[in-house]
Amino acid sequence: MFSGKVKKTALALLVSGFVTGTAYAAPEFLADFHAENGCDSCHASAKGSVSDDNLSHENAQCVSCHGDLKELAAAAPKDKVSPHQSHLIGEIACTSCHKGHEKSVTYCDSCHSFSFDMPYGGKWERKFTPVNADKDIQDKAIAAGAKETTDVVIIGSGGAGLAAAVSARDAGAKVILLEKEPIPGGNTKLAAGGMNAAETKSQAKLGIEDKKQIMIDDTMKGGRELNDPELVKVLANNSSDSIDWLTSLGADMTDVGRMGGASVNRSHRPTGGAGVGAHVAQVLWDSAVKRGTDIRLNSRVVRILEDANGKVTGVLVKGEYTGYYVIKADAVVIAAGGFAKNNDRVAKYDPKLKGFKATNHPGATGDGLDVAQLAGAATRDLEYIQAHPTYSPDGGVMITEAVRGNGAIVVNREGKRFMNEITTRDKASAAILQQTGESAYLLFDDSVRKSLKAIEGYMHLQIVKQGNTVEELAKQLNVPAAELATTVTTYNGFVKAAKDSQFERPNLPRELVTPPYYALEIAPAVHHTMGGVVIDTQAEVKSEKTGKPISGLYAAGEVTGGVHGANRLGGNAISDIVTFGRIAGASAAKYAKDN
Structure with missing residues (x-):
């Protein structure tokens, strides 16, 4: 292990190189850079053998010298996007990016579209390999018998x-x-919006009247009645128990909002609207x-x-x-997720x-x-594959539906609204693809920003445009200022009247009257x-x-299939996976x- 002084110096050098683009001359690989310290400065033995598939020992050695994610994020310049300020969970895994005997990669690039200067870096890429590749080798491993035994x-x-x-x-x-x-x-x-649940303690405290049957009806309607009704009943009837179970484990699920396709506010998330998934x-x-x-x-x-x-x-x-x-x-329990990242499939x-x-x-x-x-x-x-309507092409990140649920509107390049912002995802995606450029802008004010902590992550990623007035924001977006101002004024009138006579948006939580005003580009992406x-x-x-x-x-x-039918409602995924x-x-x- 290393002294505090060495650790502090190593942390500063790593952050400096990552953020400012310090030139890392030969040697070619990270292992070469550490070579004078010997293999056992990183590995579990002087021969360079790995500890396990988690690389537990190797990652611990990285942390002992350079610090953990929080320390690295805190040391980064505030005006830069920090790859160490992340939504990652669990044990730190420095080796996810920093490779010893091959080119290092920025794992963030698998989702995001930012440019990081990685020491000894190469390009992140992945080629899908079928699970039955190397069948002969696999058969030999099976014939060799079990290496270990467990219950599940x-x-x-x-x-x-x-x-x-x-x-x-x-x-x-x-x-x-x-x-x-x-x-x-x-x-x-990555999930940000919330977890749908009906008849919960949090709803009761907020005076929200909801029924499990209403959640069942909303889910079936959203899925075009193609869902398995018995699975939907399990989802809804166990949803409040799942919230209680998470709470017993230490989760904060006290904030309740609404997402597309819901008749009632039932999307549970942490206090202040922080991202629910992480x-x-x-x-x-x-x-x-x-x-x-x-x-x-x-x-x-x-x-x-x-x-x-x-x-x-x-x-x-x-x-x-x-x-x-x-x-x-x-x-065996299969909980390996779907295939949205496999575009060929x-x-x-x-x-x-x-x-x-x-x-x-x-x-x-x-x-x-x-x-x-x-x-x-x-x-x-x-x-049945769902496109999420609010993906940021600039940031390579999904914008949670909760932004719209808390009051944001969607406008096109002509500065006009063109849909009910909290309609189901399939309808919202289709409407956006019909607009000029096949994308649109999500527009909100400072009151919406303050209502939802998740928005701060988008600010950090520097993908949000800002203006002190609607007209100033329009210039940033290159949309007609007068038209955009009229759109916002008209919408605010709907909020005052408690009725959207243009697109029949069912929830109108707030007027957009508190500067600054914000907007970011959105387009559908497979979700x-x-x-x-x-x-x-x-x-x-x-x-x-x-x-x-x-x-x-x-x-x-x-x-699995059957829970969501032809289209999943926002907020039902977390409820599905937990229940x-x-x-x-x-x-x-x-x-x-x-x-």
Whole structure:
């Protein structure tokens, strides 16, 4: 380990190089730069062997010298976008970006579009590799037998996987959670809007009258009545219990707003409207770790193993650094998310979305769906893929629906409103694509900004235009100032009258009269894949051949189909992953105990 003085100097050098673009001359790789310290300055031994697929020892060595994410973020200039000020959760993983024996990469580039000067850097890129690649090598690893044994294996470390892990551990099961990415959290850590739930304590305190049946009706209507009604009932009827469960784990879900397609304010989030996803993911991560869950990153499940009778017996894993190995398990929970980041697959099911950007994390390529289908799982609704209407082309980041829910309006390049801002995502996306440039502007004032902490993240990313007056903002956007001013004035009149006679927007939370005024460009991007494996109300995966549950196989979250029908309502994803994640974990643990 290193002294405080050395650590402080190393931190300053790292931040300086990252932010200002310091020239890093030869040596070529980061390992070369550290060579004089010996291999064991980074690795677990003088021979340079890695500690595990998490690179636990290596990352700890980085932190001991350079500091953790908070220290690095605090040391960065305030006028620059800091890659260390992030929404990442869990243990720090410096090696996600900083590579020793190959070019380093900026993992942020997998989603964002900012330019960072990475020491010893190369270009971040990923090529999708089918899960059944290297089949001969995989077969040999299977033939070699199990390397270890557990009760339950969980695939994926997003909200569904982490909820399942906590639930299974609380039911007494030994759990190994496997995540193919170098950092945990999946799409959950990106979610910002809220978690839909009905008849909650937070709603009651705020005087909000809601019913679980109304949530069921809204969800079915939003999904064009193509949802599995029984799954929707589970979603809604367990939603308030899921809020209570998260609260018992330490989550703050006291702020309640509204998202598109909801009849009532039921979108729960932290105080002040902070981003819900990273908060929930961190709470679940901390809870899983506290309960002794064995969590392994850089660990891709490539096959679910079954016996001759179709009963699950474990998984084949490809560790990024340890290679292929088998884990024997009584039950497996697939919580690996969807495939929105795999545009080839997206375009296969919906050609209109070919070439679209995606709001998802880089690991959302469909691996979980692939291993499930190889295990004989039935699927449904794969053709239903949702585009989120408010993606920032400048920042490469999704703008939460809560900005509109708290009062923002959407205008086109002519300075005019053209839709009900809190309509469902499919309708909003279609309306934006009909405008000049196939994009629009999200416009709000300082009162909206102050009502929602999530907006500060967009300010930090420097993707928001600002003006002291509406006319000044119009110049920044290059839209007709008089037209934009008339639009805002007209909208404010609707708010005063409590009726939007132009587009029938149902909620009108505030006038836009408090300067400064803000706007950012938005365009649709692929956001959620509604289809996936077929499950029942106990999260059991059904067989394509028999229609019956596959013994020992469970699933939760975006990898499943049926909950959302043809279109997911904003706020239902977090509710889905928490509720069905809990059910899957408990069901898997019970199965492991009974078999």
